Amino acid sequence: MAPSPVRVRFAPSPTGFFHIGGARTALFNWLYARHCGGTFVLRIEDTDRERDSEEALRVLLDGMRWLGLDWDEGPEIGGPHAPYAQSKRSDIYGEYLRKLQNGGHCYEKDGAIWFRVSGKPSQIDDEIRGKIQRLEEKDFVIFRSDGSPVFHFVNVVDDIAMEISHVIRGEDHLSNSSKHVELFRALGHNPPHFAHIPLILKTNGPGKMSKRDSGALIEDYCRRNYIPEAVRNYLCLLGWSPKGDREILPIDEIIAIFDLPEINKNNARFDEKKLAHINGEYLRNMPFGDFYCRAAPILRAAGLLTDSHGETYAKSVLRLCQEKLRELDELPNFCAYFFSESFPKNADALAKFKAADGAIVRVREFLNAIKNEGVGQWNASSIEQLVKSLAAATGRKTGDYIHAVRYAISGQSVGPGFYGMLEILGGNCTVSRLKSFTSNV
Protein backbone atom coordinates (compact mmCIF):
# COMPACT_ATOMS: atom_id res chain seq x y z
CA MET A 1 0.00 0.00 0.00
CA ALA A 2 1.32 3.41 -0.94
CA PRO A 3 2.02 5.62 2.06
CA SER A 4 -0.53 8.34 2.64
CA PRO A 5 0.61 11.85 1.66
CA VAL A 6 -0.90 13.15 4.87
CA ARG A 7 1.73 14.61 7.15
CA VAL A 8 0.64 16.37 10.32
CA ARG A 9 2.58 17.75 13.21
CA PHE A 10 2.19 18.70 16.83
CA ALA A 11 4.51 21.59 17.61
CA PRO A 12 4.52 22.38 21.32
CA SER A 13 6.94 24.61 23.10
CA PRO A 14 8.33 22.98 26.23
CA THR A 15 7.09 25.11 29.08
CA GLY A 16 7.43 22.55 31.83
CA PHE A 17 3.73 21.63 31.68
CA PHE A 18 1.67 19.52 29.36
CA HIS A 19 -1.51 21.49 29.08
CA ILE A 20 -4.77 19.72 28.33
CA GLY A 21 -5.46 21.99 25.37
CA GLY A 22 -2.12 21.07 23.84
CA ALA A 23 -2.80 17.42 24.55
CA ARG A 24 -6.11 17.60 22.72
CA THR A 25 -4.41 19.27 19.74
CA ALA A 26 -1.80 16.52 19.76
CA LEU A 27 -4.55 13.93 20.00
CA PHE A 28 -6.51 15.28 17.03
CA ASN A 29 -3.36 15.41 14.91
CA TRP A 30 -2.50 11.88 15.94
CA LEU A 31 -6.02 10.63 15.26
CA TYR A 32 -6.04 12.18 11.82
CA ALA A 33 -2.63 10.74 10.95
CA ARG A 34 -3.65 7.30 12.14
CA HIS A 35 -7.00 7.55 10.39
CA CYS A 36 -5.32 8.37 7.10
CA GLY A 37 -2.34 6.12 7.52
CA GLY A 38 -0.24 9.27 7.37
CA THR A 39 2.72 10.53 9.35
CA PHE A 40 2.59 12.20 12.75
CA VAL A 41 5.53 14.51 13.37
CA LEU A 42 6.47 15.85 16.79
CA ARG A 43 8.39 19.09 16.56
CA ILE A 44 9.68 21.00 19.55
CA GLU A 45 9.38 24.76 19.32
CA ASP A 46 12.05 25.60 21.88
CA THR A 47 13.03 29.03 20.71
CA ASP A 48 13.15 30.34 24.27
CA ARG A 49 16.79 29.62 24.98
CA GLU A 50 17.16 30.05 28.72
CA ARG A 51 14.82 27.48 30.11
CA ASP A 52 15.21 24.12 31.73
CA SER A 53 14.62 22.44 28.41
CA GLU A 54 15.67 18.92 29.36
CA GLU A 55 13.24 18.78 32.23
CA ALA A 56 10.50 20.55 30.30
CA LEU A 57 10.91 18.30 27.29
CA ARG A 58 10.66 15.26 29.56
CA VAL A 59 7.25 16.36 30.83
CA LEU A 60 6.03 16.69 27.27
CA LEU A 61 7.37 13.40 25.95
CA ASP A 62 6.25 11.49 29.03
CA GLY A 63 2.80 12.99 28.72
CA MET A 64 2.55 12.09 25.05
CA ARG A 65 3.61 8.53 25.71
CA TRP A 66 1.34 8.23 28.73
CA LEU A 67 -1.60 9.15 26.51
CA GLY A 68 -0.43 6.64 23.95
CA LEU A 69 0.25 9.28 21.28
CA ASP A 70 3.26 7.82 19.50
CA TRP A 71 5.02 9.93 16.89
CA ASP A 72 6.60 8.76 13.63
CA GLU A 73 9.22 11.48 13.43
CA GLY A 74 10.58 13.62 16.21
CA PRO A 75 12.65 13.69 19.38
CA GLU A 76 14.36 10.48 20.46
CA ILE A 77 13.47 8.67 17.25
CA GLY A 78 14.68 11.11 14.58
CA GLY A 79 13.46 11.02 11.00
CA PRO A 80 14.24 12.31 7.51
CA HIS A 81 13.77 15.95 8.52
CA ALA A 82 15.88 15.94 11.67
CA PRO A 83 16.63 17.77 13.81
CA TYR A 84 13.13 18.17 15.27
CA ALA A 85 13.95 20.85 17.80
CA GLN A 86 13.90 24.41 16.51
CA SER A 87 16.85 25.38 18.65
CA LYS A 88 18.96 23.17 16.37
CA ARG A 89 17.61 24.39 13.05
CA SER A 90 19.09 27.88 12.75
CA ASP A 91 20.94 27.05 9.50
CA ILE A 92 17.65 26.23 7.87
CA TYR A 93 16.09 29.46 9.11
CA GLY A 94 19.01 31.45 7.74
CA GLU A 95 18.57 29.79 4.39
CA TYR A 96 14.87 30.62 4.20
CA LEU A 97 15.51 34.17 5.38
CA ARG A 98 17.80 34.65 2.41
CA LYS A 99 14.99 33.54 0.12
CA LEU A 100 12.76 36.21 1.56
CA GLN A 101 15.48 38.83 1.28
CA ASN A 102 16.20 37.88 -2.32
CA GLY A 103 12.53 38.25 -3.11
CA GLY A 104 12.45 41.68 -1.48
CA HIS A 105 9.95 40.55 1.15
CA CYS A 106 11.72 41.98 4.15
CA TYR A 107 13.68 44.88 5.50
CA GLU A 108 15.58 45.92 8.60
CA LYS A 109 14.29 48.37 11.17
CA ASP A 110 15.51 49.00 14.74
CA GLY A 111 17.89 46.07 14.36
CA ALA A 112 15.07 43.62 13.69
CA ILE A 113 14.04 42.05 10.39
CA TRP A 114 10.50 42.83 9.30
CA PHE A 115 8.29 41.06 6.82
CA ARG A 116 6.54 43.27 4.31
CA VAL A 117 2.86 42.30 3.95
CA SER A 118 1.30 42.20 0.48
CA GLY A 119 -1.72 44.34 1.26
CA LYS A 120 -4.01 41.67 -0.16
CA PRO A 121 -6.38 39.54 1.91
CA SER A 122 -5.19 36.03 2.55
CA GLN A 123 -7.63 33.21 2.16
CA ILE A 124 -7.45 29.87 3.83
CA ASP A 125 -9.68 26.93 3.13
CA ASP A 126 -10.24 25.54 6.57
CA GLU A 127 -11.34 21.90 6.74
CA ILE A 128 -13.60 22.70 9.67
CA ARG A 129 -14.72 26.26 9.04
CA GLY A 130 -14.67 26.66 5.30
CA LYS A 131 -13.19 29.65 3.51
CA ILE A 132 -11.84 32.40 5.72
CA GLN A 133 -10.40 35.67 4.51
CA ARG A 134 -8.38 38.14 6.46
CA LEU A 135 -6.26 41.13 5.54
CA GLU A 136 -2.93 41.29 7.32
CA GLU A 137 -2.51 45.02 7.62
CA LYS A 138 0.80 45.60 9.31
CA ASP A 139 4.33 44.42 8.64
CA PHE A 140 5.61 42.13 11.37
CA VAL A 141 8.94 41.09 12.85
CA ILE A 142 10.39 37.75 11.78
CA PHE A 143 13.84 38.11 13.37
CA ARG A 144 14.32 39.93 16.65
CA SER A 145 17.08 42.44 17.12
CA ASP A 146 19.01 39.77 19.03
CA GLY A 147 19.03 37.69 15.86
CA SER A 148 16.54 35.03 16.95
CA PRO A 149 13.63 34.14 14.69
CA VAL A 150 10.05 34.51 15.88
CA PHE A 151 7.32 31.90 16.00
CA HIS A 152 5.46 32.84 12.80
CA PHE A 153 8.58 32.49 10.73
CA VAL A 154 9.99 29.24 12.13
CA ASN A 155 6.57 27.68 12.20
CA VAL A 156 6.02 28.26 8.50
CA VAL A 157 9.57 27.39 7.52
CA ASP A 158 9.43 24.10 9.36
CA ASP A 159 6.04 23.24 7.93
CA ILE A 160 7.51 23.76 4.47
CA ALA A 161 10.76 21.94 5.22
CA MET A 162 8.97 19.04 6.88
CA GLU A 163 6.41 18.85 4.08
CA ILE A 164 3.45 19.21 6.39
CA SER A 165 0.20 18.68 4.48
CA HIS A 166 -2.35 19.54 7.19
CA VAL A 167 -1.96 22.06 9.97
CA ILE A 168 -4.33 21.07 12.75
CA ARG A 169 -4.10 23.57 15.59
CA GLY A 170 -6.13 25.56 18.07
CA GLU A 171 -8.51 28.27 16.97
CA ASP A 172 -6.38 30.81 18.78
CA HIS A 173 -4.15 30.63 15.70
CA LEU A 174 -6.90 31.40 13.25
CA SER A 175 -6.07 35.07 13.05
CA ASN A 176 -2.40 34.22 12.71
CA SER A 177 -3.01 32.21 9.60
CA SER A 178 -3.10 35.33 7.45
CA LYS A 179 0.49 35.99 8.51
CA HIS A 180 1.38 32.42 7.79
CA VAL A 181 -0.24 32.36 4.36
CA GLU A 182 1.68 35.50 3.44
CA LEU A 183 4.90 33.78 4.46
CA PHE A 184 4.09 30.61 2.55
CA ARG A 185 3.39 32.63 -0.60
CA ALA A 186 6.48 34.80 -0.21
CA LEU A 187 8.53 31.64 0.16
CA GLY A 188 7.04 30.30 -3.06
CA HIS A 189 4.81 27.65 -1.54
CA ASN A 190 1.11 27.00 -1.42
CA PRO A 191 -0.15 26.94 2.15
CA PRO A 192 -1.08 23.54 3.60
CA HIS A 193 -4.62 22.52 4.48
CA PHE A 194 -5.71 24.08 7.74
CA ALA A 195 -8.04 22.79 10.42
CA HIS A 196 -8.58 25.13 13.34
CA ILE A 197 -10.05 23.19 16.21
CA PRO A 198 -12.14 24.75 18.98
CA LEU A 199 -10.60 25.76 22.27
CA ILE A 200 -11.12 24.21 25.68
CA LEU A 201 -12.65 26.76 28.03
CA LYS A 202 -12.51 26.98 31.82
CA THR A 203 -15.19 25.02 33.69
CA ASN A 204 -16.33 28.24 35.33
CA GLY A 205 -15.71 31.82 34.47
CA PRO A 206 -14.38 33.44 31.35
CA GLY A 207 -11.63 32.41 28.99
CA LYS A 208 -9.76 29.33 27.94
CA MET A 209 -8.22 26.77 30.27
CA SER A 210 -4.93 27.91 31.69
CA LYS A 211 -2.17 26.04 33.48
CA ARG A 212 -3.52 27.17 36.80
CA ASP A 213 -7.00 25.77 36.37
CA SER A 214 -7.86 22.61 38.21
CA GLY A 215 -7.47 19.60 35.94
CA ALA A 216 -5.49 21.46 33.29
CA LEU A 217 -2.31 19.39 33.34
CA ILE A 218 -1.88 15.93 31.86
CA GLU A 219 0.93 15.06 34.27
CA ASP A 220 -1.49 15.54 37.16
CA TYR A 221 -3.77 12.82 35.84
CA CYS A 222 -0.79 10.54 35.54
CA ARG A 223 0.21 11.37 39.10
CA ARG A 224 -3.34 10.81 40.31
CA ASN A 225 -3.38 7.38 38.70
CA TYR A 226 -6.03 8.15 36.15
CA ILE A 227 -6.44 5.63 33.35
CA PRO A 228 -4.74 7.19 30.31
CA GLU A 229 -7.20 5.59 27.90
CA ALA A 230 -10.01 7.24 29.85
CA VAL A 231 -8.39 10.68 29.71
CA ARG A 232 -7.77 10.23 26.01
CA ASN A 233 -11.35 9.09 25.42
CA TYR A 234 -12.68 12.13 27.27
CA LEU A 235 -10.46 14.46 25.26
CA CYS A 236 -11.85 12.98 22.04
CA LEU A 237 -15.30 14.12 23.16
CA LEU A 238 -14.30 17.76 23.44
CA GLY A 239 -15.13 19.15 20.02
CA TRP A 240 -15.89 15.85 18.35
CA SER A 241 -18.52 13.17 18.68
CA PRO A 242 -18.65 9.53 17.59
CA LYS A 243 -22.39 10.01 17.09
CA GLY A 244 -24.97 7.28 17.56
CA ASP A 245 -25.35 8.10 21.28
CA ARG A 246 -21.96 6.58 21.99
CA GLU A 247 -19.21 8.15 24.06
CA ILE A 248 -16.96 5.46 25.43
CA LEU A 249 -15.32 3.44 22.74
CA PRO A 250 -11.97 1.85 21.98
CA ILE A 251 -9.38 4.00 20.30
CA ASP A 252 -9.27 1.81 17.20
CA GLU A 253 -12.91 2.56 16.54
CA ILE A 254 -12.32 6.25 17.11
CA ILE A 255 -9.45 6.21 14.66
CA ALA A 256 -11.65 4.51 12.09
CA ILE A 257 -14.39 7.14 12.20
CA PHE A 258 -12.47 10.30 13.12
CA ASP A 259 -12.30 12.95 10.42
CA LEU A 260 -11.68 16.68 10.17
CA PRO A 261 -15.01 17.95 8.78
CA GLU A 262 -16.88 16.36 11.70
CA ILE A 263 -15.02 18.43 14.26
CA ASN A 264 -17.21 21.04 15.94
CA LYS A 265 -16.73 24.74 15.47
CA ASN A 266 -17.69 25.90 18.94
CA ASN A 267 -15.50 25.93 22.00
CA ALA A 268 -16.03 23.33 24.71
CA ARG A 269 -16.05 23.81 28.43
CA PHE A 270 -13.92 21.43 30.44
CA ASP A 271 -15.84 19.17 32.83
CA GLU A 272 -13.74 17.32 35.36
CA LYS A 273 -16.74 15.43 36.70
CA LYS A 274 -17.46 13.87 33.37
CA LEU A 275 -13.81 12.91 33.04
CA ALA A 276 -13.99 11.26 36.47
CA HIS A 277 -17.10 9.39 35.40
CA ILE A 278 -15.42 8.08 32.26
CA ASN A 279 -12.39 7.12 34.32
CA GLY A 280 -14.70 5.13 36.58
CA GLU A 281 -16.20 3.37 33.59
CA TYR A 282 -12.78 2.32 32.38
CA LEU A 283 -11.76 1.26 35.87
CA ARG A 284 -14.78 -0.94 36.49
CA ASN A 285 -14.81 -2.47 33.03
CA MET A 286 -11.17 -3.39 32.72
CA PRO A 287 -10.12 -7.03 33.23
CA PHE A 288 -9.40 -7.77 36.87
CA GLY A 289 -5.79 -8.64 36.10
CA ASP A 290 -5.20 -5.15 34.71
CA PHE A 291 -7.01 -3.59 37.63
CA TYR A 292 -4.92 -5.56 40.10
CA CYS A 293 -1.67 -4.51 38.43
CA ARG A 294 -2.61 -0.86 38.79
CA ALA A 295 -4.23 -1.06 42.19
CA ALA A 296 -1.78 -3.17 44.17
CA PRO A 297 1.17 -0.75 43.87
CA ILE A 298 -1.05 2.06 45.11
CA LEU A 299 -1.94 0.12 48.23
CA ARG A 300 1.74 -0.71 48.74
CA ALA A 301 2.76 2.90 48.34
CA ALA A 302 0.11 3.88 50.87
CA GLY A 303 1.74 1.49 53.34
CA LEU A 304 -1.37 -0.69 53.51
CA LEU A 305 -0.57 -3.76 51.47
CA THR A 306 2.56 -5.62 52.59
CA ASP A 307 4.06 -8.99 51.75
CA SER A 308 2.57 -10.46 54.89
CA HIS A 309 -0.94 -10.09 53.50
CA GLY A 310 -0.30 -12.38 50.59
CA GLU A 311 -1.43 -12.08 47.00
CA THR A 312 -4.59 -14.14 47.42
CA TYR A 313 -5.89 -11.88 50.15
CA ALA A 314 -4.99 -8.72 48.22
CA LYS A 315 -6.77 -10.02 45.15
CA SER A 316 -9.94 -10.94 46.97
CA VAL A 317 -10.10 -7.48 48.52
CA LEU A 318 -9.44 -5.72 45.24
CA ARG A 319 -11.98 -7.82 43.40
CA LEU A 320 -14.54 -6.49 45.85
CA CYS A 321 -13.40 -2.90 45.33
CA GLN A 322 -13.12 -2.76 41.57
CA GLU A 323 -16.82 -2.50 40.92
CA LYS A 324 -17.20 0.50 43.21
CA LEU A 325 -14.40 2.85 42.26
CA ARG A 326 -14.28 6.03 40.22
CA GLU A 327 -10.64 6.86 40.83
CA LEU A 328 -7.77 4.63 41.88
CA ASP A 329 -6.62 7.21 44.40
CA GLU A 330 -9.81 6.61 46.39
CA LEU A 331 -8.64 3.08 46.99
CA PRO A 332 -6.50 3.51 50.14
CA ASN A 333 -9.30 5.28 51.97
CA PHE A 334 -11.86 2.91 50.59
CA CYS A 335 -10.26 -0.30 51.78
CA ALA A 336 -7.62 0.59 54.41
CA TYR A 337 -9.47 -1.43 57.07
CA PHE A 338 -8.72 -4.62 55.15
CA PHE A 339 -5.03 -4.14 55.70
CA SER A 340 -4.55 -2.27 58.93
CA GLU A 341 -6.03 -2.08 62.39
CA SER A 342 -5.42 1.65 62.46
CA PHE A 343 -7.86 2.48 59.69
CA PRO A 344 -9.46 5.95 59.51
CA LYS A 345 -12.96 6.51 60.88
CA ASN A 346 -15.24 8.55 58.69
CA ALA A 347 -16.83 11.48 60.53
CA ASP A 348 -20.19 11.24 58.76
CA ALA A 349 -20.25 7.53 59.39
CA LEU A 350 -19.64 8.11 63.08
CA ALA A 351 -22.45 10.65 63.18
CA LYS A 352 -24.81 8.13 61.58
CA PHE A 353 -23.74 5.48 64.03
CA LYS A 354 -24.43 7.75 66.97
CA ALA A 355 -27.73 8.87 65.56
CA ALA A 356 -28.94 5.32 65.00
CA ASP A 357 -31.09 4.03 67.81
CA GLY A 358 -29.26 1.38 69.83
CA ALA A 359 -26.48 0.87 67.31
CA ILE A 360 -23.99 -0.20 69.95
CA VAL A 361 -26.51 -2.71 71.29
CA ARG A 362 -26.80 -4.23 67.81
CA VAL A 363 -23.04 -4.58 67.61
CA ARG A 364 -22.95 -6.40 70.96
CA GLU A 365 -25.80 -8.68 69.91
CA PHE A 366 -24.02 -9.47 66.67
CA LEU A 367 -20.77 -10.21 68.49
CA ASN A 368 -22.56 -12.55 70.91
CA ALA A 369 -24.25 -14.33 68.03
CA ILE A 370 -20.88 -15.01 66.43
CA LYS A 371 -19.49 -16.27 69.72
CA ASN A 372 -22.41 -18.66 70.05
CA GLU A 373 -22.11 -19.92 66.48
CA GLY A 374 -18.33 -19.97 66.33
CA VAL A 375 -16.31 -18.93 63.29
CA GLY A 376 -15.75 -22.41 61.92
CA GLN A 377 -18.22 -21.90 59.09
CA TRP A 378 -17.20 -18.43 57.98
CA ASN A 379 -18.34 -17.38 54.54
CA ALA A 380 -20.72 -14.89 52.99
CA SER A 381 -23.75 -17.14 53.10
CA SER A 382 -23.17 -18.35 56.66
CA ILE A 383 -22.79 -14.73 57.78
CA GLU A 384 -25.95 -13.77 55.97
CA GLN A 385 -27.73 -16.63 57.68
CA LEU A 386 -26.46 -15.48 61.02
CA VAL A 387 -27.59 -11.89 60.51
CA LYS A 388 -31.00 -12.97 59.33
CA SER A 389 -31.72 -15.33 62.20
CA LEU A 390 -30.45 -12.74 64.66
CA ALA A 391 -32.77 -10.14 63.15
CA ALA A 392 -35.67 -12.57 63.23
CA ALA A 393 -34.98 -13.37 66.88
CA THR A 394 -34.86 -9.75 68.00
CA GLY A 395 -37.49 -8.41 65.62
CA ARG A 396 -35.07 -5.93 64.04
CA LYS A 397 -34.25 -5.32 60.41
CA THR A 398 -31.09 -6.89 59.03
CA GLY A 399 -30.01 -3.40 58.03
CA ASP A 400 -29.94 -2.35 61.68
CA TYR A 401 -27.18 -4.86 62.30
CA ILE A 402 -25.39 -4.37 59.03
CA HIS A 403 -25.07 -0.60 59.33
CA ALA A 404 -23.93 -0.68 62.92
CA VAL A 405 -21.44 -3.50 62.43
CA ARG A 406 -20.13 -2.01 59.22
CA TYR A 407 -19.12 1.09 61.10
CA ALA A 408 -17.65 -0.89 63.98
CA ILE A 409 -15.56 -2.99 61.62
CA SER A 410 -14.57 -0.49 58.94
CA GLY A 411 -15.17 3.02 60.27
CA GLN A 412 -17.24 3.66 57.13
CA SER A 413 -20.90 3.89 56.28
CA VAL A 414 -20.34 2.80 52.70
CA GLY A 415 -18.31 0.03 51.18
CA PRO A 416 -18.50 -3.26 49.40
CA GLY A 417 -21.24 -5.80 50.06
CA PHE A 418 -21.38 -6.54 53.77
CA TYR A 419 -21.31 -10.33 53.73
CA GLY A 420 -18.46 -10.58 51.24
CA MET A 421 -16.55 -7.96 53.18
CA LEU A 422 -16.75 -9.92 56.44
CA GLU A 423 -15.89 -13.18 54.71
CA ILE A 424 -12.67 -11.75 53.37
CA LEU A 425 -11.82 -10.02 56.61
CA GLY A 426 -12.15 -13.38 58.34
CA GLY A 427 -13.95 -14.54 61.45
CA ASN A 428 -11.10 -13.98 63.87
CA CYS A 429 -10.44 -10.46 62.70
CA THR A 430 -14.15 -9.65 62.82
CA VAL A 431 -14.45 -10.88 66.36
CA SER A 432 -11.37 -9.12 67.63
CA ARG A 433 -12.42 -5.83 66.04
CA LEU A 434 -15.89 -6.06 67.49
CA LYS A 435 -14.47 -6.88 70.91
CA SER A 436 -12.17 -3.93 70.95
CA PHE A 437 -14.87 -1.68 69.51
CA THR A 438 -17.43 -2.62 72.16
CA SER A 439 -15.00 -2.36 75.01
CA ASN A 440 -13.78 1.06 73.90
CA VAL A 441 -17.18 2.68 73.59
Place this chain on the structure above:
RNA sequence: GCCCUCAUCGUCUAACGGUUAGGACACCGGAUUCUCAUUCCGGCAAUCGGGGUUCGAUUCCCCGUGGGGGUGCCA
Protein backbone atom coordinates in the same frame (compact mmCIF):
# COMPACT_ATOMS: atom_id res chain seq x y z
C1' G B 1 -11.22 50.32 19.35
C1' C B 2 -10.18 47.17 15.02
C1' C B 3 -9.99 42.14 12.80
C1' C B 4 -11.36 36.87 12.83
C1' U B 5 -14.68 33.33 14.71
C1' C B 6 -18.64 30.73 17.20
C1' A B 7 -23.99 30.06 19.12
C1' U B 8 -29.12 23.20 20.88
C1' C B 9 -30.65 21.43 28.25
C1' G B 10 -26.18 24.15 33.84
C1' U B 11 -22.06 21.18 30.91
C1' C B 12 -20.32 17.81 26.60
C1' U B 13 -23.07 16.73 22.37
C1' A B 14 -26.98 14.24 18.35
C1' A B 15 -30.69 15.54 14.81
C1' C B 16 -30.59 14.68 4.53
C1' G B 17 -35.29 21.69 5.64
C1' G B 18 -40.47 17.79 8.11
C1' U B 19 -38.27 14.11 15.21
C1' U B 20 -43.11 14.11 20.98
C1' A B 21 -35.58 18.04 19.55
C1' G B 22 -32.19 12.16 21.14
C1' G B 23 -27.90 10.58 24.32
C1' A B 24 -24.20 11.49 28.24
C1' C B 25 -22.31 14.24 32.78
C1' A B 26 -24.25 16.89 36.86
C1' C B 27 -28.60 17.41 39.83
C1' C B 28 -33.34 15.39 42.02
C1' G B 29 -36.51 11.00 43.10
C1' G B 30 -37.30 5.57 43.33
C1' A B 31 -35.56 0.33 43.32
C1' U B 32 -31.68 -3.30 44.57
C1' U B 33 -36.50 -6.26 52.08
C1' C B 34 -27.27 -3.93 53.81
C1' U B 35 -24.73 0.88 52.56
C1' C B 36 -23.43 3.71 47.89
C1' A B 37 -19.15 6.00 45.06
C1' U B 38 -21.74 0.26 41.89
C1' U B 39 -26.14 -1.40 38.98
C1' C B 40 -31.30 -0.55 37.27
C1' C B 41 -35.63 2.71 36.65
C1' G B 42 -37.77 7.61 36.56
C1' G B 43 -37.65 13.13 36.65
C1' C B 44 -35.89 18.15 35.78
C1' A B 45 -33.75 20.74 31.78
C1' A B 46 -32.22 23.48 25.44
C1' U B 47 -32.78 25.29 19.72
C1' C B 48 -29.91 33.52 22.20
C1' G B 49 -33.33 37.75 20.10
C1' G B 50 -35.46 40.04 15.66
C1' G B 51 -36.31 39.94 10.62
C1' G B 52 -36.44 37.28 6.06
C1' U B 53 -36.46 32.64 2.29
C1' U B 54 -39.88 28.31 2.44
C1' C B 55 -46.04 24.77 2.52
C1' G B 56 -42.64 23.96 6.60
C1' A B 57 -36.42 26.56 9.74
C1' U B 58 -32.52 23.99 15.28
C1' U B 59 -30.95 23.53 10.18
C1' C B 60 -30.35 28.54 4.76
C1' C B 61 -29.65 34.37 4.53
C1' C B 62 -29.36 39.31 7.09
C1' C B 63 -29.16 42.33 11.52
C1' G B 64 -28.61 42.50 16.63
C1' U B 65 -26.91 40.31 21.27
C1' G B 66 -23.70 37.20 23.78
C1' G B 67 -19.20 34.07 24.04
C1' G B 68 -14.12 32.99 22.37
C1' G B 69 -9.68 34.31 19.96
C1' G B 70 -6.28 37.72 17.72
C1' U B 71 -4.38 42.54 17.58
C1' G B 72 3.94 41.48 20.95
C1' C B 73 11.02 42.02 18.88
C1' C B 74 5.32 35.44 23.35
C1' A B 75 4.34 30.71 21.34
